[in-house]
Amino acid sequence: MQDRPAIASLDTSLALHKFGVGQPVRRKEDETLLRGKGRYTDDCNLPGQFYAVMVRSPHPHGIIRGIGTEAAKAMPGVCAIYTGADLASAGYAPFSSGLPLKSRDGTPLKQTHHGALPTDKVRFVGEAVAYVVAKTLAQARDAAEAVELDIEPLPAVTDAEAAMQPGAPQLYDHIENNVALDYHFGDTAAVNAAFAAAAHVTTLDIENTRVAAVPMEPRVGLASYDQQNGRYTIQLPTQGVSGNRNTLAKLLGVPTDKVRVLTGQVGGSFGMKNISYPEYICILHAAKTLGRPVKWTDERSTSFLSDSQGRGQQIRAELALDAGGRFLAIRLSGTGNLGAYITGVAPLPLSLNTGKNIGSVYRTPLLSVDIKCVVTNVTLMGAYRGAGRPEANYFLERLIDRAADEMGIDRLTLRKRNFIKPTQMPFTACSGVTYDSGDFAGVFGQALELSDYDGFAKRKKDARKAGKLRGIAVGSYLEVTAPPNPELGKIVFEADGTVRLITGTLDYGQGHATPFAQVLSTFLGVPFERIRLEQGDSDIVHTGNGTGGSRSITASGMAIVEASQKVIAKGKSAAAHLLETAEADIEFTDGRFTVAGTDRSIGIMDLAQRLRGAELPEGVPASLDVDHTTEGVPSAFPNGCHVAEVEIDPDTGVTRVVRYTAVNDFGTVVNPMIVAGQLHGGVAQGIGQALMEKVSYNADGQPITGSLQDYALPRAEDIPLMTVGDHPVPAKTNPLGTKGCGEAGCAGSLATIVNAALDALKDYGVTTLDMPLTPEKVWRAIHEAKAKTAA
Secondary structure, rough: OOOOOOOHHHHOOOOOOOOOOOOOOOOHHHHHHOOOOOOHHHHHHOOOOOEEEEEEOOOOEEEEEEEOOHHOOOOOOEEEEEEEHEEEEEEEEOOOOOOOEEEEOEEEEEOOEEEOOOOOOOOOOEEEEEEEEEEHHHHHHHHHHHEEEEEEOOOOOHHHHHHHHOOOOOOOOOOOHHEEEEEEEEEEHHHHHHHHHHHHHEEEEEEEEOOOOOOOOEEEEEEEEEEOOEEEEEOOOOOOOHHHHHHHHHHHEEEEEEHHHHHOOOOOOHHHHHHOHHHHHHHHHHHHHHHEEEEEEEHHHHHHHHEEEOOOEEEEEEEEOOOOOEEEEEOOOOOOOOOOEOOOOHHHOOOOHHHOOOOEOOOOOEEEEEEEEEEEOOOOOOOOOOOOHHHHHHHHHHHHHHHHHOOOOHHHHHHHHEEHHHOOOOOOOOOOEEEOOOOOHHHHHHHHOOOOOOOOOHHHHHHHHHHOOEEEEEEEEEOOOOOOOOOOOEEEEOOOOEEEEEOOOOOOOOOOHHHHHHHHHHHHHOOOHHHEEEOOOOOOOOOOOOOOOOOOOHHHHHHHHHHHHHHHHHHHHHHHHOOOOOOHHHEEOOOOOEEOOOOOEEEEHHHHHHOOOOOOOOOOOOOOEOOEEEEEOOOOOOEEEEEEEEEOOOOOOOOOEEEEEEEEEHHHOOOOOHHHHHHHHHHHHHHHHOOOOOOOOOOOOEEOOOOOOOOOOOHHOOOEOOOOOOOOOOOOOOOOEEOOOOEEEEEEEEHHHHHHHHHHHHHHOOOOOOOOOOOOHHHHHHHHHHHHHOO
């Protein structure tokens, strides 16, 4: 893709006005949300609606011998009970992944091809096997408890390594040894040769723990069916209406214009709500067969069982270095746990995305990645904030700290020695991805200064006096954002003087309405307060790839800029007619069309109204409205350097993050206030995974972490005040020069927090610990180290 000019080179004087690009404008929706006036899916109801409740398997693996529904059907208010046989007879397509991933032997990803409800076997605890529809929610719940399940238990396996072993329980006859994808990238022979010739090799076995998304808003669906036109409508919280409409239409076996997806406000997702789930097909089927709207709302306990989860890898990470500490090659091998069924994106974070991001900001020449993606008897795996980006950064930064210690090289020096230099841009990384811009050493230096790295020795000494261990870690990161995909930029000038902006990304907490309006206001000069963003109706958003992979401001921003340029072109033609001059004489600046060299002009808002209903000659546009779809928007490369300091109480093992600094290169920052908020949230999730979160199962495949009583999340008291710095190097591949920021907090925090804890523990000789660093785990490591020393 050819380089595009960044915003600094565009002729606009509006970037500095109070609502322009770069200004910390408060979010438009905050007053609504903070006052409890938001409208989420569970707030929506339709006249005459029924209620659905899922009946879920208590077994992790088993053969379905029968489902007894007679007693439940006779209960008050019950309208229908459906099983897998009912849905199978309706002829719906199976759930599958459309990713073109191949194993090392060239065979495609092995699909699990599962229906909305199973007909033969259950494969994880919490899998829906039937559902009840009743007139009230209470009646549906009561009847669901009366459904009798006859399931013959089978041996279960929850660990990916164990699932590949001879004699392990097999989830599918066609997936040998439970390996659905044997992913490989790189020149194995060249990498092996580099390791053989290396002066030093560092090896780490690392667990990247499985985590639950736990958004504020559980999944919900409100389905209806129009018998006259054969059209389905479903309201649900998602990350993009256009893509979900297409997926649901494929599953239902109908054209896309026969499905409408509506999304209001969304209370978080982190990747989890970006896929279609069986429950949605279930309620759509019920709405059609019963002729009434059907509503289903998940509960927190069943969310833990049925929502897609994230991470989940066992990795051997290796780094080869020469005698001077220069990186020669990286080698990753291990497993990724897919869970029982393959979702639309499931293998991607565990395989390709990990490999695509492992090169980071360093001049490593060679890379090989060998990861087996394995099906097991646990909840399905999906995207989770970063989806391969935090994973890759975690593995590499853990390796670098260990290599520095083993070679006796200062950790900062080792990183500086291997940074890609600005003069080397564009740079093709060992992953095969070409970076267009970046000043990694500059970001690094600013982070050290802003964090007062030089003052750490005194802070460590003070902590020791207080009986605490204190550690510090510095780590860089780089992300490859979502792959190139088209995006919608639609601009409509309304009769009431407002401007509708329609684009295919979707706000599920990021605050799109404000920065998108800033971009439009900057480029068109339309009043910020008159801009209204629409993203949540697939009838209006005909094209789009949703929000994910830190793509929104880059993809929608590019679509808005390109659509604005088309509005200006139409406006020049219309203004030339109204101002009675040649189109070539019309100039546009500050929201006005002006005849060059004169004071004759018309504002864009006035022009839009003048055109409405006017009699115009042929060739003069009747409106300024534009419906534009971009070509594929290239990936960008946000990067940064984070510095974490932790304190550990050696008597209890409690680890706290006490200082956190993050300097980032997000390219052009449209709204620094929103960017800072995104960063804070990502770091908070990183603290959760690093110190307390882990989805766990017992030996029989039963989930241990099935509620918020069992699964620890960070609270406000666990999150330190953060110092945030900006070191922008605008991207060259999109007109705004943006790079994305949504996943940076996770990408930078995992390694820095864990490495900081290990730095604090080094006096005891503790060199490695896997996440989460719970008090029990840290306390045990300290006492085992003490016992070893005493012996």
